[in-house]
Amino acid sequence: MNVKILAISALLLTFCSGCWxxxxxxxxxxxTKQCQGCNLVGANLREQVLGGANLRGSNLDRVDLTLSxxxxxxxxxxSxxxxxxxxxxxxxxxxKGAKLNNADLSSADLSSADLRNADLRGASLENADLxxxxxxxxQLDGAFLKGANLANAQIEGAVGLVVENLPPDRQPQQ
Incomplete structure (x- = not known):
């Protein structure tokens, strides 16, 4: 009986988007677009209009914000x-100070964004506008930056940023 309950629970957690x-x-x-310190883990916020939202200190791990x-x-x-x-x-x-480890930011527009002290280790920034x-x-160790636009980005002190394979017109200014 306990094994059956555990198996069903594991199955539900695997397929349950936004359960947490x-x-x-x-x-x-x-x-209200106001949700400081909120628990939004796994929420489906795909294609939402959240411009100017206050999400300071919120937990958005595994959230879907595609095209939002x-x-x-x-x-x-x-997070x-x-x-x-x-x-x-x-x-x-x-x-600033956001945890974006292994996040998929492909083709996202991050122009003029403040990413100071952000943790982007393992993140995909393919074709992103930075x-x-x-x-x-x-922190950019293991971040995937193929095709990313880093023009005029402030990169002083960025750890793990590899730019030698970027074309000349996309090289950041230091």
């Missing part, structure tokens, strides 16, 4: 580990 997210927090975010608008959103010290953020608009977003972004002291 606090649904009250999800509603508050969608209604997060223009000027405050994600300071938020977005393994989040799907493909094609999202994060222009001028505050991601022009004018601030990557001061960001």
């Amino acid at each position: 997210a606090n649904q009250g927090h999800v509603r508050r975010l969608l209604e 608008n997060l223009f000027y959103a405050d994600l300071n010290a938020a 977005l580990v393994k989040a799907r953020i493909r094609g999202a608009d994060l222009r001028a977003a505050n991601l 022009s004018n972004a601030n990557l001061l002291n960001a």
